Amino acid sequence: MTLTAPVGTSPEREAAPPPRRGARPLRWLLHAFLAVVALGWLMPLLLAVYASLRPYDETARLGYFSLPEQLTLDYYGQAWSQAELPRYYLNTLIIVIPALVLTLFLASFVAFAIARARIPGRKTLLIVFTAGNLLPPQVLITPLYSLYTLIPLPAWLSDSQSLYDSYLGLILIHVAFQFGFCVFVIANFMRTIPEEISEAALVDGASLWRRYWTLTLPLCRPVLAALGTLQFTWMYNDFLWALVLMVSGDKLPVTSALNNLRGQFFTDYNLLAAGSVLVALPTLIVFQLLHKHFVAGLTLGSTKG
Numbered sequence: 001m002t003l004t005a006p007v008g009t010s011p012e013r014e015a016a017p018p019p020r021r022g023a024r025p026l027r028w029l030l031h032a033f034l035a036v037v038a039l040g041w042l043m044p045l046l047l048a049v050y051a052s053l054r055p056y057d058e059t060a061r062l063g064y065f066s067l068p069e070q071l072t073l074d075y076y077g078q079a080w081s082q083a084e085l086p087r088y089y090l091n092t093l094i095i096v097i098p099a100l101v102l103t104l105f106l107a108s109f110v111a112f113a114i115a116r117a118r119i120p121g122r123k124t125l126l127i128v129f130t131a132g133n134l135l136p137p138q139v140l141i142t143p144l145y146s147l148y149t150l151i152p153l154p155a156w157l158s159d160s161q162s163l164y165d166s167y168l169g170l171i172l173i174h175v176a177f178q179f180g181f182c183v184f185v186i187a188n189f190m191r192t193i194p195e196e197i198s199e200a201a202l203v204d205g206a207s208l209w210r211r212y213w214t215l216t217l218p219l220c221r222p223v224l225a226a227l228g229t230l231q232f233t234w235m236y237n238d239f240l241w242a243l244v245l246m247v248s249g250d251k252l253p254v255t256s257a258l259n260n261l262r263g264q265f266f267t268d269y270n271l272l273a274a275g276s277v278l279v280a281l282p283t284l285i286v287f288q289l290l291h292k293h294f295v296a297g298l299t300l301g302s303t304k305g
Contacts (some may be wrong), residue, residue, distance in 0.1 A: 045277075045280070047064065048273040048276055048277055049273075049277055050064075050068075051064055051269065051270050051273040052075050052076065052270055052271075052273040052274035052276075052277055053068070053071040053072060053073070053075075054068050054070070054071065054072075054270060055070065055072065055270065056268045056269070056270045056271070058070070059270060075270055075271050075273075075274035076274045076277075076278065078271055078274070079261060079271055079274040079275035079278055080278065082260060082261060082271075083257040083258065083260040083261050083275050083278075084257065084260060085254065085257055085275075085278060085279070087250070088252065088253060088254040088256070088257040089254050089282070091167075091250075091251055091252060091253050091254065092236060092253040092254045092255075094167050095167055095170045095171055095174070095235070095253055096174075096232060096235045096236050096253075098171050099170070099171045099174035099175055099178075099235055100228060100231050100232055100235060102171070102175050103174070103175050103178050103179055103182055103231060104182060104224055104227060104228060104231070106175070106179060107179055107182030107183045107186055107227075108182075108186050108212075108217060108220060108224065109212065110129075110179075110183050110187075111182075111183050111186035111187035111189075111190055112190060112212045112216055112217075114126055114183070114187045115187045115190035115191050116190065116195075116198055116211070116212075116216065117208065126183070126184065126187055129179070129180035129183045129184055130180060130181075130184045131180075132179075132180040133180050133181050133184075137177060137240065137241075138240075141244050144173070144244075144245070145164070145244060145245065147163075148162065148163040148164040148169055148245055149162055149163075149164045150162070151163040153166060153168065159248070160247075164245060164246075164247075165245070165246050165247045165248055165251070166251075167251065169245050169246075170241055170242060170245060170246065170253075173241050173245065174235050174238070174241070178231055178234065178235070182227055182231070185223060185227060186220060186223055186224075186227070189220060189223040190216060190220065193216065193219055197215065198211055198215065198216065201215050221293065222293055225290050225293030226293065228290065229286060229287055229290045229291075229293075232283070232286050233283050233286070233287075236253075236254075236255075236282065236283055237255060237283070238253070238255065239253075239255045239256065242255070242256060243256070254279050255279065257275070257279065258272060258275050258276065258279065261275045
């Protein structure tokens with residue numbers, strides 16, 4: 001009498017490989033390493049929040065790394081009014097939102113042309129866009145300043161009647177410097193979309209614009225959300241170009257509002273910490289709203305199917 005295995009099973013499938021003994025300790029070590037790295041990144045923010053809740057006299061007497069005697073939110077009210085944050089928030093939104101929309105729209109359109117239109121020299125064009133990100137922006141400060149003062153604008157668009165000291169000037173500089181990176185990322189993402197979808201639409205008579213706007217662009221939602229989160233953070237935190245290309249204090253973005261919290265002879269760093277937390281708050285809100293799409297865009301392509 002011979003025993004036979006049930007139908008649909010095999011000895012190889014029944015015999016599961018033994019678990020590796022070193023896998024669990026290595027996983028614990030990896031988790032510990034990631035926790036230490038995350039804590040290192042969060043430590044400055046946590047220290048700023050902790051300092052903003054303590055009076056300056058207390059930290060001057062006991063030090064910043066000490067147990068608090070009292071916690072208060074008074075510094076946040078002072079920073080909100082003294083730094084005139086509502087006005088600077090509005091200036092930042094006037095600059096960042098148009099720059100973000102223009103960057104993603106133009107980059108997605110150029111990326112579609114590179115990935116789907118099969119234009120000649122598309123690989124060279126993609127390399128040129130990528131190489132543009134390697135140029136340090138500091139080397140362009142002097143020529144850009146001279147160029148901005150020479151480009152005329154109507155009085156209703158710029159009080160200086162030039163591109164210098166105008167919202168449009170900052171919008172254009174953000175678009176120019178973030179455009180190449182967005183084209184590179186979106187073009188590589190579009191190459192993962194099956195070409196059969198675009199070919200089927202072409203057979204049905206869809207135009208190039210229709211294939212881009214109604215077919216390809218909705219499929220790029222994860223990468224657009226990921227890039228939108230990154231670009232909003234980078235443009236929002238910009239201080240260099242606003243300092244170089246603007247002179248009117250009432251037009252500066254919110255990153256420059258912290259200068260209003262610095263005295264000529266004395267600076268309350270706890271008040272400055274409260275202002276820094278308020279300035280950083282919008283980026284945290286945007287990330288919280290888009291974090292699902294942001295993670296989806298970063299992990300896309302890590303698994304098959």
